[in-house]
Amino acid sequence: MPTTHIPQIRIPTTYMRGGTSKGVFFRLEDLPERAQVPGESRDKLLLRVIGSPDPYQKQIDGMGGATSSTSKAVILSKSTQPGHDVDYLFGQVSIDKPFVDWSGNCGNLSAAVGPFAISNGLVEASRIPRNGIATVRIWQANIRKTIVAHVPIVDGAVQETGDFELDGVTFPAAEVQLDFMDLADGEGAMFPTGNVVDDLEVPEEVAKGGILEATLINAGIPTIFVNAQDIGYTGTELQDAINGDTRALAMFETLRAHGALRMGLIQRLEDAALRQHTPKIAFVAKPADYVASSGKRVKAAAVDLLVRALSMGKLHHAMMGTAAVAIGTAAAIPGTLVNLAAGGGDRTSVHFGHPSGTLRVGAEARLEGSDWKVVKASMSRSARVLMEGWVRVPADSF
Template identity: 80%
Template structure:
């Protein structure tokens, strides 16, 4: 029997922060996949190697973790004062599902570099040497990200001595600014705290009743105190990801929190919205040993944070969740702010399973509502492979 050959699609495999993903220019996708819908989703699922009942993604570009089962589609921006539109698809590993409900903050670090190298940024905006400022429209959530990309001889500089916990090798530093991280798609102030409260009581049937902070900044996130769920905040992946009862508890908290935040109407809908919201637990700083064996001391950090992504404890920290952490830390009374010692602050350094991360945010009250103009953090990015990806049709 003769079968149709695989199609070839120009693509680039990139690391951004502590994530990896397959990057496409919108114009390079098959015509049917250039618009949202089942044909686009089916294509990206096959590229990544999902759904895979073995949970390995052997027959695709994914690497069987939430941090590596990712796709990005970029195009020249139609938005005023923006260079590129950035669309992110989180691909489920064992289900036929692509979640378009949120951003990937880590891969945001690679968007500017890819946009420049792919000709999506006007040449006049690229210096001979120095820093190129790339204005990114994050299309999933309707927000602006500014990437400061180092340039050498008019090309993206990827090598450098910037070290990022969770990434083995140093690279060039890319500073990211997440502008008005709680804004809605029209740029107006969105509901940073969907309930109007910096702390709430969340009832989770069959699990318990918890004090939580539910915030929409960077990505919708539910923060809970570590000791309320039997943890210390120093846990590494193996302490949670091998515990099916614990994972079920977190998913139940996530589902009920999503309803409370107004993201879904019924907990049954949470299964089709896996990327958001995130669940994170926080604690006051104590010393621990990171997954690489690095000793993290109390003096190194302001608080401890552990977060789950796509149903598993993340090996480091999602970039968007880091924005939520920095924003919540800047607002007195949130659980994040309390874990960091309370009081006013414009930056926080937190401990995660792979080490530490610093994120800055300045909060202010406007007409009784908390606002954050921007959150800032540094990541790095690098092209791993470029050429064409082959996809069976």
């Protein structure tokens, strides 16, 4: 008796790098009808496209690259929001578990949204110059915030090649400047506890005495900042120093869960396991010399502070774009742990060291009554189409 085989379907897709991340990009209208709305079908489709859940944590049977930076999906459509060009929805796909986290943005892939939108007809032609800079107004649907991308255009097409270098990316490309507007996260105030520094209650295995100083901020993405020395680090660590240490990773996840609870992002500590993408956890230190993962020497005099951040349970190879926004915002507000590590005082930009090198991000803060407001934070990234065509998945996988 012949075996019945389920055919594969194919879906128009673009595989893009944005900043130090890469992911699969879809136009909403190109998705199968049942995946055009949020829900189980959409999540199952993206999981199968990326190759998750994979107990081997390699994503061999999908488009993912087995790291948090390369297990990502983006869905774009013409904007339904007044004054915007494109709606941008980001999904962080778990590598070894069957879920997609929709709770936050990806700042790195934000750099690819404008170029994709222009190249795929999502931006009105009248808004695209023949030569110059196209301003793409992006509605970030996960957190309901505006991002403005400044995309270089040559002969009416997106410029992708150039001489802009970004630590964590091997080859130069064209520069895309991003402005992240109205930075408090959609889930509440910029400082959910009302404080720029909190005494966070944590288990003894995290900090002796059960108390750890922390800056808990919603800007770009909810982020928990602690001092490196308070948890036994220097701020010069590379991925191998932490990602191969199961006890360290467990400690960071415990710390992240307690910070998430204090920020009001979860109701119970165990809920953190279902919210892997947010909040982020990062540790900061004063400048010091170190050797980046590429072998590049970073001098203490070249940076204002050092920052290391974890994403999806692992130390990031460079810096998440949204976390960079949080760093720039916190640095601009006197008294935060980020600001103090950078030397304190007022500042409108910060240059920080991360495992792959350095990055500069700007932000301007002002105190309105008892609340801090940051109109925008800015940074430069780059983006490039890696491949375009169709992705195939078994028809019964979603």
